[in-house]
Amino acid sequence: MVNVRDNIRNNNNAQPVKRIIKPILIIEDQDSLLVMLKQLMLASYDVQIHTASNYAQAKSCLSKHRHEYLLAICDLNLPDAPKGEIVDLLNRAKVRMITMTGSFGEKLRSTMIEKGVIDYIIKDSINAYEYAVELVGRIDNNAKNKLLLVDDSATSRAIIEQMLRLQNFDVLTAENGHQALTLFEQTPDIKLVLTDYQMPEMDGFNLTLALRQLQPKEQLAIIGLSSTGNSELGAQFIKNGANDFLTKPVAYEELLCRINQNISLLDYMEALRTAANCDFLTGLFNRRYFFSTGEDIFQAQRSSASQIAVAMFDIDHFKQINDTYGHKAGDELLVYFAQLMKKVFCQNLVARIGGEEFCVLFYGEQFAKALSLCQQFREQLAQTKITFLPQELSMTVSIGLHQQLEDNLDAMLKKADVKLYQAKAAGRNQVIN
Ligand SMILES: Nc1nc2c(ncn2[C@@H]2O[C@H](COP(=O)(O)OP(=O)(O)OP(=O)(O)O)[C@@H](O)[C@H]2O)c(=O)[nH]1
Missing domain, CATH: 3.40.50.2300 (Response regulator)
Incomplete structure (x- = not known):
């Protein structure tokens, strides 16, 4: 306390x-x-x-x-x-x-x-x-944090589970490593696993090794439980990929301190990842993330001879919107634009790559839908009135879509960019493919 x-x-x-x-x-x-x-x-x-x-x-x-x-x-x-x-x-x-x-x-x-x-x-x-x-x-x-407790002893499980529930954690339990792995695969949002060492079927070390194949330390915390008097066990847990370990019988306050510390660290890592990969204003992925992840997707699709498409989006006359209604109104429109993108292109890689420039990478089954989704997005945007009191604002977008495979992602983006400028030159508010 x-x-x-x-x-x-x-x-x-x-x-x-x-x-x-x-x-x-x-x-x-x-x-x-x-x-x-x-x-x-x-x-x-x-x-x-x-x-x-x-x-x-x-x-x-x-x-x-x-x-x-x-x-x-x-x-x-x-x-x-x-x-x-x-x-x-x-x-x-x-x-x-x-x-x-x-x-x-x-x-x-x-x-x-x-x-x-x-x-x-x-x-x-x-x-x-x-x-x-x-x-x-x-x-x-804590109600948002899912924890998995793995222990073959029903008594020990019940005691620790009660401590965790007292702190309002969402707790799942398993009796051995096999059960835990199955549960983990069905519940990918588990944030922390607390595992005993000695268990039938699969012990705590093997469970830790198997979980580490699925999630890195920065995304899933694993705390090993070792019995008093066996100091080796704690070190072995860490060497096998655990983030931390605790001695059994577990003291309530120590358990909570360790769990809170590990969860805070995961949250901090998550915040860092978001800051590095996402655009601050819209929450969409940023240029850096788009190019690194996009290149991986590109290579994977190419090696499996699958098709891929890239679309470049540029809001029309955005400078005029800023000049007439102010930068804050411009920001609000960018946020709305991004939300609509997330909705319409939810199964694709979407990013804000510049001020009023956005990009979408279509792959897999989405490739065939690229043109119709771009048209749907353009039409929906043009029809929407966005309230920015006391006015109602609207905007349109020009889109360049390239659907032929090139040598690399960059080359595809350049072709999409040329088509985007053709769309601007042809009068804006249209898709050129
Ligand atoms: N509000 C706001 N404006 C931004 C942001 N980033 C870039 N802009 C503005 O976006 C505008 C882009 O203007 P231009 O490149 O001239 O293009 P445009 O006015 O959209 O004209 P066309 O693309 O030819 O239709 C500039 O006024 C930038 O200041 C941002 O984060 N917030």
């Missing part, structure tokens, strides 16, 4: 407000603290907050809403329940809780863990409240 240090943090109010769908219950008898916590929560999240100043009010809230709450943040000592009875009440209502108290003691700490609280926070500074607010966001976010 956390003993929060008293250092002053910069409050960055520029951060966007995150929406939390399920309401939160705050139980606190001191009005000033209740108001402060509520304000901190509302500054960070768009969330509905219910409040209670004592045990009786909390009971009344739970009787009406207990199935709805994401969690409760509760003061342990309430005027009408001074011995922490609120924890049992929340447990009976099956509502997850973060407890807050003015004192810290080892006995209290272990009691809180035994009673299944998410976290136990000492109210010693503003940081404690900020930590609680941050934790709420993480718990809400």
Whole structure:
């Protein structure tokens, strides 16, 4: 649990407000603290907050809403329940809780863990409240993270699963490596695998090796579980491709710290990948990604004697749109344009390769649809009115489509570019192929 240090943090109010769908219950008898916590929560999240100043009010809230709450943040000592009875009440209502108290003691700490609280926070500074607010966001976010727990011991599996569910993770379980692999292949969005070593059919090392064939360390975290007294095992797990390891029996706080750290690292890597490969304004792939991935697709299609087509798109008179309505309006139109591209060309490689220039690579079964999809996109765009108050704006696009295979992707793009300029010269708002 956390003993929060008293250092002053910069409050960055520029951060966007995150929406939390399920309401939160705050139980606190001191009005000033209740108001402060509520304000901190509302500054960070768009969330509905219910409040209670004592045990009786909390009971009344739970009787009406207990199935709805994401969690409760509760003061342990309430005027009408001074011995922490609120924890049992929340447990009976099956509502997850973060407890807050003015004192810290080892006995209290272990009691809180035994009673299944998410976290136990000492109210010693503003940081404690900020930590609680941050934790709420993480718990809400955890529902989006799929974890696979692999252990042949039903008891150990049940204990760890309960710890993970307490933190709101989406948990899948398997009894051995084979089962885990099958589940993983059916559920590609699993983010983290927690695996025991000794299991029948396929052990943790072989599972780790097999998973690494499917996903690299930057996209899937694997944490090995090794038994106490076998220090070799941890190192072997890492050598076989695991990101981390833990000793069994697993301590709740250590498990969560390791999982959170590994997930944060994956999220960070994902953000870096997005920043490197995607255009900031539209979210489409950028020029660099288009050329590297496009070249791989080109070579694969060529070696299998498959056909491939490339289309270049350029918005008509875009400078005029910027000059008349401003750069912000221009940006909005670019975002709309990109969204429509994602929708119409969803099965193809789409990228923004310049200011108002976009590219699509058609391959596989999509090759035959290239011309009709380009026509459909051009027509739909021309018919759309985009609201940019107080005006309604519209735009058209010229498209050059090249469908004959050339020596390389670059040569195909050059041919598509020539056709694009023919489309511009012929009066714009048309596809030349
Ligand atoms: N708003 C906005 N404008 C951009 C962005 N990137 C490029 N542009 C603008 O796109 C315009 C492109 O203008 P031109 O190359 O002259 O072409 P055009 O006006 O579209 O004319 P044609 O292509 O001949 O139909 C320029 O005014 C750029 O400033 C961007 O990210 N946002």
